[in-house]
Amino acid sequence: MSAEIKVTIYYGPHSWFEKQIGRKDRIYLLEAVNDREESRRQFRHTIDGQEPQENPEPPPRPLNLVASSSDYASIQEHAISNFIGLVREISPKHLLLHNPPEVIHAQTDRVFKTKVIHYEYPVLTRQTLIEFRDGFSDHLVGQTNVRERMLAALYQLTTPHRTKPVVVMFYGPSGVGKTETAQFINNLIGGTLLRKQFSMFHSDKFASYLFGGNHGEASFARDLLDRSSGVILLDEFDKANSVFHSAFYEVFDEGVLVDKNYRVDLGPTLIICTSNYGSEKEIRESLGDALHSRFDALIPFDPLSKEEIGRVLDRLVDGKLIKLSAKERSIIDPESIKTKILSHVNRTGNVRKLSKIVDETISLLLVRILLDSES
Ligand SMILES: Nc1ncnc2c1ncn2[C@@H]1O[C@H](COP(=O)(O)OP(=O)(O)OP(=O)(O)O)[C@@H](O)[C@H]1O
Numbered sequence: 001m002s003a004e005i006k007v008t009i010y011y012g013p014h015s016w017f018e019k020q021i022g023r024k025d026r027i028y029l030l031e032a033v034n035d036r037e038e039s040r041r042q043f044r045h046t047i048d049g050q051e052p053q054e055n056p057e058p059p060p061r062p063l064n065l066v067a068s069s070s071d072y073a074s075i076q077e078h079a080i081s082n083f084i085g086l087v088r089e090i091s092p093k094h095l096l097l098h099n100p101p102e103v104i105h106a107q108t109d110r111v112f113k114t115k116v117i118h119y120e121y122p123v124l125t126r127q128t129l130i131e132f133r134d135g136f137s138d139h140l141v142g143q144t145n146v147r148e149r150m151l152a153a154l155y156q157l158t159t160p161h162r163t164k165p166v167v168v169m170f171y172g173p174s175g176v177g178k179t180e181t182a183q184f185i186n187n188l189i190g191g192t193l194l195r196k197q198f199s200m201f202h203s204d205k206f207a208s209y210l211f212g213g214n215h216g217e218a219s220f221a222r223d224l225l226d227r228s229s230g231v232i233l234l235d236e237f238d239k240a241n242s243v244f245h246s247a248f249y250e251v252f253d254e255g256v257l258v259d260k261n262y263r264v265d266l267g268p269t270l271i272i273c274t275s276n277y278g279s280e281k282e283i284r285e286s287l288g289d290a291l292h293s294r295f296d297a298l299i300p301f302d303p304l305s306k307e308e309i310g311r312v313l314d315r316l317v318d319g320k321l322i323k324l325s326a327k328e329r330s331i332i333d334p335e336s337i338k339t340k341i342l343s344h345v346n347r348t349g350n351v352r353k354l355s356k357i358v359d360e361t362i363s364l365l366l367v368r369i370l371l372d373s374e375s
């Protein structure tokens with residue numbers, strides 16, 4: 001009869017998992033697998049005239065065998081499919097698994113006494129709504145319509161019986177505050193923002209990322225399991241090829257993502273997709289009715305007005321001046337810089353570009369003065 005093994009499975013971010021297991025005396029799965037292979041390689045040899053050595057004592061059972069989310073990738077496929085066999089050989093008293101693939105969870109459930117602990121994600125409260133409303137203008141100039149629409153969307157997450165995510169699409173021109181708004185909300189709720197930029201994936205890699213590939217490959221479901229944030233940001237959603245849209249149906253509807261290796265249940269979380277679509281009509285045409293109708297809100301970000309660009313410029317120039325030395329500051333006239341830039345900017349007011357123009361203008365002024373004084 002094999003020794004009894006107690007199993008605890010933890011679903012949540014890595015830092016939380018480490019805290020959960022605390023200072024327990026432990027051996028990591030990879031170490032244990034390497035040790036096992038090492039001892040298999042050793043062979044015994046006998047020397048004439050000497051008694052053959054007795055079989056050494058089996059090593060004592062490890063107290064805690066630990067595997068975290070990234071460890072499974074280093075184990076070979078056959079060891080994953082016969083995980084129980086591997087664990088029995090190592091024979092720990094307690095097996096602690098962090099975000100394991102589904103096959104492993106299913107095996108331990110079948111064979112051992114398995115307890116499952118889920119991380120409790122930060123929740124959105126009425127206090128968060130107040131902080132969002134009151135802090136919005138410190139982060140963004142203009143976009144008051146966004147503030148109101150977001151409050152309505154966020155409110156749905158404060159209702160106690162909500163079990164599925166709220167999914168919103170931010171759309172509009174570049175550099176007017178979409179990513180910034182997502183980051184601001186996440187800072188209010190807590191945790192490190194999970195941000196996925198869809199333009200960074202090539203199609204073949206993206207397929208295995210979304211639908212699951214070899215258990216060692218990057219996986220969206222595993223990234224979702226590992227996240228600590230209450231907000232999930234799918235940046236540049238418009239850059240994902242339409243063949244992948246169906247992958248999001250269940251995620252948006254139920255908050256469930258099942259890929260080849262993992263299953264994740266998101267619960268009442270906030271999913272923000274950003275895009276540069278110009279209108280709701282364009283979203284419907286590009287994403288199709290099925291996906292379009294799954295968004296709880298489509299929130300437009302407007303181009304900034306001339307007056308708003310002026311206010312952004314004030315903030316940008318003042319922010320940059322603070323970082324200069326007193327001497328540098330004394331030779332720069334902020335008002336003339338603002339007026340000069342304002343006369344050149346175009347309509348949409350891409351703040352990212354504006355910030356670069358401010359940097360360049362100030363540097364150019366400083367370097368001219370420096371060179372003039374040298375000559
Ligand atoms: N309305 C705004 N008021 C103040 N700062 C802003 C505003 N919009 C953007 N910014 C600043 O400009 C920079 C770029 O903004 P952000 O990343 O949010 O742009 P975006 O709308 O996501 O653009 P893209 O579509 O290119 O991703 C950030 O540093 C942000 O703080």
Ligand SMILES: [Mg+2]
Nearest residue numbers: 178179235274
């Ligand atoms: Mg952005």
